[in-house]
Amino acid sequence: MKRWKSFTVFAIVCFALAWTLTARAQEIVIGFSGPLSGPAAEYGQDMVNGIDMAINEINNAGGITVGGQKYKFRLERLDDKADPTHAVTNARRLRGNGAIAVFNGVFSTIAAIGKINEEKGNEFLVMGYTSTPKMYDMGNKLLIGITAPPFTVYADQFVSTAMKKGYKKVAMVVTLGAYGEEWRVYFKDVWTKAGGVITADKPANYYTETDFSAPLTAALATSPDCILIGGPSATTALVVEQARSMGFKGGFIIIDQAKLDYMANLLKGYKLMENTIGVATPMSVPVPASVPFEKRFKAAYKRMVTSECFRNYGGMTALAKAIEKAGTTTDVRKIRADFYKALPINGDHIPTEIFGIRESGQLLINGSTQNVEKGQLTPPIQYFWWVKTDQEWEDIKKVTKSKANMVRLTN
Secondary structure, eight states, X not given: OHHHHHHHHHHHHHHXXXXXXXXXXXXXXXXXXXXXXXXXXXXXXXXXXXXXXXXXXXXXXXXXXXXXXXXXXXXXXXXXXXXXXXHHHHHHHHHHTTEEEXXXXXXXXXXXXXXXXXXXXXXXXXXXXXXXXXXXXXXXXXXXXXXSSOHHHHHHHHHHHHHHTTOOEEEEEEBOSHHHHHHHHHHHHHHHHTTXXXXXXXXXXXXXXXXXXXXXXXXXXXXXXXXXXESXXXXXXXXXXXXXXXXXXXXXXXXXXXXXXXXXXXXXXXXXXXXXXXXXXXXXXXXXXXXXXXXXXXXXXXXXXXXXXXXXHHHHHHHHHHXXXXXXXXXXXXXXXXXXXXXXXXXXXXXXXXXXXXXXXXXXXXXXXXEEETTEEOOOEEEEOSOOSHHHHHHHHHHOOOOSEEEEOOO
16 A cells, blocks of 8 residues: 555656646747846846736737647846847857747847857847847848837938938937947938038947046037937936036937937936937827837836837737747747748737838838927827838838828838
8 A cells, every 4th residue: 555655646746747847848938138237227127028028918818829739938037237248148048048039139249149049059039129230231040120220210310300400510429339339420421411510429338337527528518509319218318417417508319229208207307308309209109009008017017118118028029929920939940930920010919010021130110200399299200211112101001000190211
């Protein structure tokens, strides 16, 4: 009898262990590496929250079905402090834990991870959240770009708006790094071709610094009409505050990484941001999913909604659909190849609509701009930057759920 009892206990333990391993096998691991400490921590956390919310909602709805089997997602997050070396270490660790995709939101760290994610037998998708076109120049076959348009679209529109305001002289105090360097070089070219003058170029590290008095002093000494600034939203807000405290009364042009609403929340309104040109706030470009998303997000995370939340929620939603369409949870090359089958996803389902994907991996998401005038945000303008034909434009207008002003850019 004792031997039978021992056998029964052993069988139960084995069954429980097998069930646990099976349950673990039914998980799909998603990784995140980004700045979760330091001045850019809020930026990284907003990305994580968007991914986390999408995963929780997918899991709570029963997960996804692949090959007749139900799967749920598990998110693992690591802090890389926006450092490329840390990012590579994190990515290897996440892949070792079974991650089939790693989200990252800084170009220098995306570029570093992009050197290892195609290693044979160790492949994983890079879900890159950055607007630099250079991300696609890497030629990475396992890359998905989940941001809005390339920053060049924003730069072109910002210059046009600034010139209409009568600005001619601009100083640049933009974040250091590959992304900031690209912004400064491209903006300088467009600005000078439009007849403007760059009075100063004083980059600063928005990821590590909180005192910008030195570059601002040098920039303001050139008497600019406006200043091009930007990096993570929190430190960009500090630049605005410090510039105003130093007596600057001109305008700001804010690169697309920094978000107007987030900055206004830190600055207690838009007063200090008068005559600012920037990317439209997410809730000012409404689709049916926006308000319900905001309510759920605030209830879950006790913080304001940002573009990072929107875009990464949409990116994770699209990834889950692509896995289902590909019919595999492990073959990342097939998932990447079949990604287009998951699109479009309109504004009834996600707050940032995704209309398609390019061969490079760039998701087709429109961009929107907005200004601060008389302490208020102006109505946003949406730019559809990839449209090549009249038929494609008509198809977009049929699919979109947005009611904001839509502009087709010449392509």
